Amino acid sequence: MxxxxxxxxxxxxxxxxxxxxxxxxxxxxxxxxxxxxxxxxxxxxAGVIEGYAALLNQKALGLPDTVIIEVKLAKHDERTLERFGEALADLPEVVEAFLVSGEYDYLIKVAVAGTEGYESFLRRKLYRLPGFQDSRSIFALRCLKRSVSVEP
Structure with missing residues (x-):
């Protein structure tokens, strides 16, 4: 269109x-x-407008911290990628997730409540996903821009 x-x-x-x-x-x-x-x-x-949504304030919901996580999988076969992706999508802390190129396989944005909330997410959820091998994390200090879509 x-x-x-x-x-x-x-x-x-x-x-x-x-x-x-x-x-x-x-x-x-x-x-x-x-x-x-x-x-x-x-x-x-035409699919230009995919839908409508409410923007929720994660701090007001008790999840003030954003962590960006790079995840590496143990294997890269189709079944592992599919199972990991489906399991990842089911985690409520995951705000966004991308299959990416490079050293790591996924880039994930999660909302958590401090380092304790993050540790709990890692140990009880992320580390238990099928195919998980390794991760590297970055805590966001402040959000400088937040958009829900591109500018037309």
């Missing part, structure tokens, strides 16, 4: 506030309600 400038304005507005009513969105992008609604539907159907 080729995006025109109106589509891009719609996407920027929804990226900033996914709860905008269609009337307010239409007003902000300079359309009447029906054409705006049709464009949003087309963007959803």
């Amino acid at each position: 080729k995006l025109d400038s109106t589509d891009q304005r719609i996407l920027r507005e929804l990226r900033n506030d996914g709860r905008l009513s269609n009337a307010k969105l239409a007003e902000r992008v300079g359309l009447s309600a029906t054409p705006c609604w049709n464009r949003v539907r087309a963007l959803e159907e």
Whole structure:
């Protein structure tokens, strides 16, 4: 789907506030309600808009610390990668996970409550995942930018 400038304005507005009513969105992008609604539907159907979500404050939820973890697997066959990936996706502490190139196989972002919470996550969960071999961790000191998607 080729995006025109109106589509891009719609996407920027929804990226900033996914709860905008269609009337307010239409007003902000300079359309009447029906054409705006049709464009949003087309963007959803084309998969440009994948969904809508609430952003939760991890500190308010008792998980103030973010840790970035590089994980190395013992083997790299399809079954090991699949089993590890599925098990990883089921862990509630995992905010994001990527299969990556390089020395390590996965890059994982987790939300935990301090070093005790992190140790518990490592020992009771991560180390027990199928295929796990080694990890290296980095505690985030402060978040400088947080976006839920790319800028259109």
